[in-house]
Amino acid sequence: MKQITVNTSQGYDIFINHGILFKCGETLSSILNTRTLAIITDDIVNSLYAETVINSLTSQGFKVCKFVFPNGENSKSISVLNEIYDFLCQNNITRTDCLIALGGGVVGDITGFAAATYLRGLDYVQIPTTLLSQIDSSVGGKTAVNLNCGKNLVGAFKQPRCVICDPDTLLTLNDEQLADGMAEAIKYGMIRDESLFELFENHDINNIMDCIDDVVYRCISIKKNVVEADEFDKGERMVLNFGHTLGHAIEKFYDYEISHGNAVAIGMCLITERAYRAGICEENVLDRLINCIKAYNLPYELNVSMVAIVNLCKSDKKRESDSINFVICDKIGHSIIKKVSINDFQSFIL
Ligand SMILES: NC(=O)c1ccc[n+]([C@@H]2O[C@H](COP(=O)([O-])OP(=O)(O)OC[C@H]3O[C@@H](n4cnc5c(N)ncnc54)[C@H](O)[C@@H]3O)[C@@H](O)[C@H]2O)c1
Ligand SMILES: [Zn+2]
Known part of the structure; x- marks a missing residue:
């Protein structure tokens, strides 16, 4: 296991390991105080990895709900953000609970922004599954959604609570x-x-x-x-x-x-x-x-x-x-x- 600590205003660790997805529950149980989590993901990542993540989390006693949106940049929108807010409300997610961004940069950016703004901010964890999101968007705390008149025009700085990086997830990416x-x-x-x-x-x-x-x-x-x-x-x-x-x-x-x-x-x-x-x-x-x-x-x-x-x-x-x-x-x-x-x-x- 490789570990990198990011010393920003809210410091956090990045864990990099093959198969760490299967153990994300153990990793998070020592870091998070809450036992209530909301996973945000897209449909492709949902079919590939959500079950593994949910099994690991529930085996450690976490209570998990999940919101899935269609994959692609078009979903990084105010309207999907609004659906996420409604979902968090309906599932009684409170300020002491935590969001899990499971997916590429689109999932990471919109989940991070929801975490920065819902109830004036709650914790979130990044579980990036594309090469771009593992090496770039999941680290550094820039979160955003797009407007009709441009990309990333509404956003916030919000560092994640930790980043869980499993290089094995990259095996399902296509060459592009x-x-x-x-x-x-x-x-x-x-x-x-x-x-x-x-x-x-x-x-x-x-x-x-x-x-x-x-x-x-x-x-x-x-x-x-x-x-x-x-x-x-x-x-x-x-x-x-x-x-x-x-x-x-x-x-x-x-x-x-x-x-x-x-x-x-x-x-x-x-x-x-x-x-x-x-x-x-x-x-x-x-x-x-x-x-x-x-x-x-x-x-x-x-x-x-x-x-x-x-x-x-x-x-x-x-x-x-x-x-x-x-x-x-x-x-x-x-x-x-x-x-x-x-x-x-x-x-x-x-
Ligand atoms: N916050 C930042 O600092 C920062 C930095 C760079 C880019 N970004 C943002 O990141 C986004 C791009 O990220 P991206 O390239 O990860 O795009 P993405 O999240 O749209 O993922 C690309 C595609 O890969 C699929 N996918 C994800 N993981 C997969 C896996 N393991 N196997 C197979 N398919 C998988 C997704 O469903 C999607 O269809 C842009 O919105 C960009 O603005 C943010
Ligand atoms: Zn870039």
């Missing part, structure tokens, strides 16, 4: 879902850890599962360090946005028909190409990144006008009023946050 998570994993290597990046260079989509524990552990360790240094996203945490400034715009351009990981992969390559052109990084940084992206069946280029993409960056509702932040890797394993005017950003990209 695995690749999606790998885009974020490659991002961690690029911004902070050349030896992690080398691990990715020495594998590909067909054999990365052979060392997935190590990947999960090392990526979470990087996220932990960044989050501890800047829990509320005022400065250093922005390095996690490498590839995301353009990536978010690319997602919007395709009206979210492109996956987040695919958009981030392209975003990392485009910004690194600009960095190379501007003399900020060596050509081999770009070459190594593109080769690595290709090895995980991720896209690295875009055949649409960059003017449209830059315009979408400008209209990003979450950017600061007259400037834009973006991240550049000057060498593999090292990153710089740039804050520039919109005009300078535009000339850097176009």
